[in-house]
Amino acid sequence: MAAAGSADGSAGSAGAEAEAERRVRAWAEAQRARGRLVVLVTSGGTQVPLEARAVRFLENFSSGRRGAASAERLVSAGYSVCFLHRARSAFPWARMLPPPGPALLEALRVHPGPSVTLDPAALPGLVPALLEYRRAKEKGVLLSLEFTGLTEYLALLRAAARALAPLGSSAMFYLAAAVSDFYIPASEMPEHKIQSSEGPLQITMKMVPKMLSPLVKEWAPEAFVISFKLETNPSILIEKSRQALEKYHHQVVIANILDSRRTSVIVVTKDSETQLSLSDEEIAKGVEIEEKIVSHLQSRHTTFINRQN
Missing domain, CATH: 3.40.50.10300 (CoaB-like)
Structure with missing residues (x-):
């Protein structure tokens, strides 16, 4: 190597x-x-x-x-x-901030002094994100x-x-x-x-x-190891994921298709295939697929630790 x-x-x-x-x-x-x-x-x-x-x-x-x-x-x-x-x-x-450009400039306000503030209404998710950071x-x-x-x-x-x-x-x-x-x-x-x-x-x-x-x-x-497999052809996705598990002997592959990667993934292990998807209602509420991925993996990691110990 x-x-x-x-x-x-x-x-x-x-x-x-x-x-x-x-x-x-x-x-x-x-x-x-x-x-x-x-x-x-x-x-x-x-x-x-x-x-x-x-x-x-x-x-x-x-x-x-x-x-x-x-x-x-x-x-x-x-x-x-x-x-x-x-x-x-x-x-x-920081991803809650818009990229440099018009959207960011429009969110900034100049006051006498001078001083600059950010309009909270323009970026409603920013304050909670700053607090979490x-x-x-x-x-x-x-x-x-x-x-x-x-x-x-x-x-x-x-x-x-x-x-x-x-x-x-x-x-x-x-x-x-x-x-x-x-x-x-x-x-x-x-x-x-x-x-x-x-x-x-x-x-x-x-x-x-x-x-x-x-x-x-x-x-x-x-360690508990998760890799990711992205494909554009759905017909080979699971096969490629299983080949990776067999070759590298790690625990999980998160398999996803390019066009649907933000709303649906398949968690592939040696023994199972679990689909995680967002409903239309969840998408409308701003739920991200990563929330479901992490919740699922947290459970698997806990089981892995208990087995190892």
Whole structure:
């Protein structure tokens, strides 16, 4: 298995990885001392450069919304959350803010002084979100780790997994990040910007090493691990999910179809398939599917801990 930092041809910063592991380990030990369960949530997509001095990148559509929404629900459910997220992707509770642009500007009010306030009527969910965020920060139950590229993600995942391993079955891994399956090795990457004058672009990419295998077998072998499987073809979804369970020997796959991912998922385990869906009434009330996912997984995690102990 390739080292975590080698997926794009660089060794990465061993010092930064060691510091991340130290930071997560200290935080996790504090959470365990308080009797809290800990979950690592990965969120957002990874960025894969096409040039060494990169101008162009390959990315996917992931905004990190699922990871951020799930992190909020997990904190509410009593977990302490280590949030490993893509820079500038959705962040727990901050996702209630509109993105930079007209909607945000319209919500701001300028007063004499000058001073600036936010119109609560323009963002009705913001005040409750701010209160929840402040409570999470004051209690120390949210730890944020940020990545941009594929190399950073893989290194931080390994560091966090090793740091959480001593927690055993009480640690949960909620792997919602949309990690690239392909990359260009540094040895095959042009140093400078690819010139369009050279004609049509042809790219040959290598497979990114699958980190789920060493995570389950080596880094945190006693943890409760959930991966996600997104497909556009419903006819292969369950088969692909079961193949992942058989290959990596983790506990759960959350299977979802692109077009319905925000309203319906299937929780796939070795022994079962459980559909979780939002009704029209729940959708109208603003209920999010992540609320049902977290509630279901919390029950499964409790059962897993009891069996392990």
